[in-house]
Amino acid sequence: MKRALIVKGGWEGHEPHQVAEILRGALEAHGLAVTVSDTLDAFKDPNVKALDLIVPIWTMGAIAPDQLNPLLEAVRSGVGTAGVHGGMGDAFRNETEYQYMVGGQWVAHPGGDGVTYTVHIDGAPSPITEGIADFEVTSEQYYMHIDPAITVLATTRFGETVMPVVWTKHYGAGRVFYCSLGHSAAVVRMPPVLEMVTRGMLWAARADGAG
Secondary structure, rough: OEEEEEEEEHHHHOOOHHHHHHHHHHHOOOEEEEEEEOHHHHHOOOOHOOOOOOEEEEEEHHHHHHHHHHHHHHHHHEEEEEEHHHHHOOOOOHHHHHHHOEEEEEEEEEOOOOOEEEEOOOOOOOOOOOOOOOOEEEEEEOOEOOOOOOEEEEEEEOOEEEEEEEEEEEEEEEEEEEEEEOOOOHHHHOOOHHHHHHHHHHHHHHOOOOO
């Protein structure tokens, strides 16, 4: 049985506890055994490298070297990681190696919450987005610094600027999935969002048979 660890905490405005339960349910529905922790010390567990997936839900905050280094080492060794919005893409702002692992870092959300925009499924063909059509969301629209090595799966527009919303990459032997949607539990529950995120988590965990 595949095993996943969800680590929740950080800024409460992103509803980490509710989002953790949504993602736990999605993974358990696909047969994964899921552990949920509310401490970054979970990364210090010597068995962390035996996991198949780590899902960080921890906006902002600080992480100590003895917590961060085992996380990075686990992913480099082949453990997948996947996450959403600020819970993964705006965590541990001083940790550039963490940002490199993720493939991006939040910069701004012009207009704040309540911006209606289109998510375009116009990136590389992928089982993660297959069959999902473009859709509108009313939420924060993330403008991000991004690693040019990411594989972009979905985008949005800031004027003429095309900004990635969903991507994959590799960090060492580990698969990395990220989706910038997910400001609230309600956004995570949106059918196209939850479908992409669930597929992305399974892909990162090598639990879907996708290449």
